[in-house]
Amino acid sequence: MTFTTETTSQNGRSTAVPARRRAVFPFTAIVGQEEMKLALLLNIIDPKIGGVMIMGDRGTGKSTTIRALADLLPEIDVVADDPFNSHPNDIELMGDTVRQMIDQGADVPVVKKKVMMVDLPLGATEDRVCGTIDIEKALSEGVKAFEPGLLAKANRGILYVDEVNLLDDHLVDVLLDSAASGWNTVEREGISIRHPARFVLVGSGNPEEGELRPQLLDRFGMHAEIRTVKEPALRVQIVEQRTEFDQDPMPFLEKYEPQQKDLQKQIVDAQERLKQIAIDYDLRVKISQMCSELDVDGLRGDIVTNRAAKALAALEGRTEVTVDEIRRIAPLCLRHRLRKDPMESIDSGYKVEKVFDQVFGME
Missing domain, CATH: 3.40.50.300 (P-loop containing nucleotide triphosphate hydrolases)
Known part of the structure; x- marks a missing residue:
């Protein structure tokens, strides 16, 4: 595992200097x-x-x-010594001071963070x-x-x-x-x-x-x-992994570094691919039909379901949303928007899945 701190060179770009920072349990090791x-x-x-x-x-x-x-x-480019972690190029992500400096043609020092x-x-x-x-x-x-x-x-x-x-x-x-x-x-x-x-x-x-x-x-x-x-074997695996990490973090981190790098690249690729993702008009209509039949207030449920389906397609390397993506993210996007009935014992996630099956003809 490589540990770095940020420094700024004379040309305004950052250079990495090896340093120690607290070890963090790897995301890909979480069971x-x-x-x-x-x-x-x-x-x-x-x-x-x-x-x-x-x-x-x-x-x-x-x-x-x-x-x-x-x-x-992955580390991001930020303007050095800026309290808002301003982006050096994106106006929507920079503070007023940085924007004024750029408008005046001043050199803005950039570091990795x-x-x-x-x-x-x-x-x-x-x-x-x-x-x-x-x-x-x-x-x-x-x-x-x-x-x-x-x-x-x-x-x-x-x-x-x-x-x-x-x-x-x-x-x-x-x-x-x-x-x-x-x-x-x-x-x-x-x-x-x-x-x-x-x-x-x-x-x-x-x-x-x-x-x-x-x-x-x-x-x-x-x-x-x-x-x-609940599964005893999984509980044992979780306990053993945590013990191994706590006793000696470095070998544990090194073991998971290839998976960490692969997932990091997958995320970066997905962020770049996101704008190209298409979602068919018929699927969009069915998403809205599902929200309507679930009696979801407002349009926030429709918007979030569309966005999440596109993000999942991007994560998995596709350029078009399929029914499978919608099925997987629908409970996550809609279960908390359903009206609560104190007399009803049915799980809200199950209710979303049931309506999904009806609307998308999966029964």
């Missing part, structure tokens, strides 16, 4: 939880899917999987999340003195909120608004500052500790349900 892994990968390929809500038992590897995914991703995985603590305040404006400095010096928050740090990365169902509803609203728009706006005393905040939002929680309000749950692109592994 089971296929639904969660697929939902995360599809959101990395197309962040506009809108994030993932992971609900399930405690101790099922939610945090481990998300950290492993962030570590797997690992994709950020920002953990949002449960007791975080709105100022800590969004950032604060120093009014005194702004008035006395005439500059927009801004102290960036966690949303700035998460730009072009992953923002992980554990126990999101216990987070204040207003804060969840702020996170979802930023994730959807790709921008964070802070306003105070007539001063307004805006910066890019394009990130993959991942929330997790235990349903025993309370559900997220339906209005907020609907705004997560996908919903993955995970359960404790």
Whole structure:
């Protein structure tokens, strides 16, 4: 496993210097939880899917999987010493200062940086999340003195909120608004500052500790349900792998490096292929018919299902969406959008599959 830190050479490009950083359990070594892994990968390929809500038992590897995914991703080009991880070329992913420098023809130093995985603590305040404006400095010096928050740090990365169902509803609203728009706006005393905040939002929680309000749950692109592994042989395999990694991480990481590199290349290729993916008109009509028959409010379910099906086709190297992709992602995209009936015991994912079979003639 190669560990690097970022440095900037005189020509503005980065050079890699070997360094030590904390070993992270490899994504490709994680056993089971296929639904969660697929939902995360599809959101990395197309962040506009809108994030993932992971609900399930405690101790099922939610945090481990998300950290492993962030570590797997290739390094990205960022503007050196920029608090927003600004992209050196994409205007939608750069802060105002960097954009002004580029408009003026100034040389912008660029470095390579690992994709950020920002953990949002449960007791975080709105100022800590969004950032604060120093009014005194702004008035006395005439500059927009801004102290960036966690949303700035998460730009072009992953923002992980554990126990999101216990987070204040207003804060969840702020996170979802930023994730959807790709921008964070802070306003105070007539001063307004805006910066890019394009990130993959991942929330997790235990349903025993309370559900997220339906209005907020609907705004997560996908919903993955995970359960404790029941099969004894698989449980033993998980325990043995974790023990082997904890005792001596380096040989374990080296063993999985070929699989890690293969998956990393697969993700990069899928991101490049995504724009070319086509989805037949008849399939789009059937997706909307399925959403209609499930009585899904609004059109967010239709949009996310189309996006996720395209991302899955891109991940698997195809250029056209088939019925199989739609079948695999439909429960992930729609189960959390169904109206809850307290008297009904049927699993929402099973209900989606049943309607899918009827609409697509799979019965």
